[in-house]
Amino acid sequence: MRKALRARVKFAGSVVCAAPVLLFALTACLPEGGYDKVTHREKRELPPPDFPPPPRVIAGVGQTAASARVVATNLPAGVTQEMVDEGQQAYGTTCTACHGANGIGTPVAPALNDNQWINISGQYPEIVQVITNGVPNPKEHSGAMPPRGGGNFSDEQIRALAAYVYALSHQGGGA
Numbered sequence: 001m002r003k004a005l006r007a008r009v010k011f012a013g014s015v016v017c018a019a020p021v022l023l024f025a026l027t028a029c030l031p032e033g034g035y036d037k038v039t040h041r042e043k044r045e046l047p048p049p050d051f052p053p054p055p056r057v058i059a060g061v062g063q064t065a066a067s068a069r070v071v072a073t074n075l076p077a078g079v080t081q082e083m084v085d086e087g088q089q090a091y092g093t094t095c096t097a098c099h100g101a102n103g104i105g106t107p108v109a110p111a112l113n114d115n116q117w118i119n120i121s122g123q124y125p126e127i128v129q130v131i132t133n134g135v136p137n138p139k140e141h142s143g144a145m146p147p148r149g150g151g152n153f154s155d156e157q158i159r160a161l162a163a164y165v166y167a168l169s170h171q172g173g174g175a
């Protein structure tokens, strides 16, 4: 009885082992038409994934949840909230690479969201000046800031950028 069982198991085993060989032999013997099924399967294309299209990217808008609109509280004369808004958008295209989102600073450029200044005292005309000229010889960082931050900004956009930097850095109403 045991012997018979073992023999059966052995037989089953050899059938399993032989199966791929048998299959191969079978496929090899199939006539040309035997591949029809495969061709048919290849034709069945998967439907395109049902992902929503990516959102349209508007430079500087909605980069992160944290980049909420900066609402200025104490702008100097001649500087408007509209300029701050425009500056915030322009900031996201170029300046953010070095000064970080929302001006939090990075290892290559200082924070612009506090009242600590390196090259200027933080007055609006100085900010306009430093953005226009860049910082060819940084005091605390190894790489220079190019004029206009390396961006193709008009004077009006520079004033808007400065308005945004001013609003960022004067949030608390301090210097």
Ligand code: HEC
Binding pocket: 091, 094, 095, 096, 097, 098, 099, 108, 109, 110, 112, 116, 117, 118, 119, 120, 127, 130, 131, 135, 137, 138, 139, 140, 141, 142, 143, 144, 145, 146, 148, 149, 150, 151, 161, 162, 165
């Ligand atoms: C390539 C990197 C880089 C880019 C891009 C860049 N900056 Fe700068 N920025 C610097 C560096 C470096 C300094 C000088 C830091 C120092 O003196 O140690 C600086 C300084 C400044 C300062 C003066 C800060 C201070 O405390 O003296 C302001 C304001 C400023 N940048 C605004 C901007 C604005 C706005 C843009 C975009 C138009 C911009 N930067 C783009 C690297 C950059």
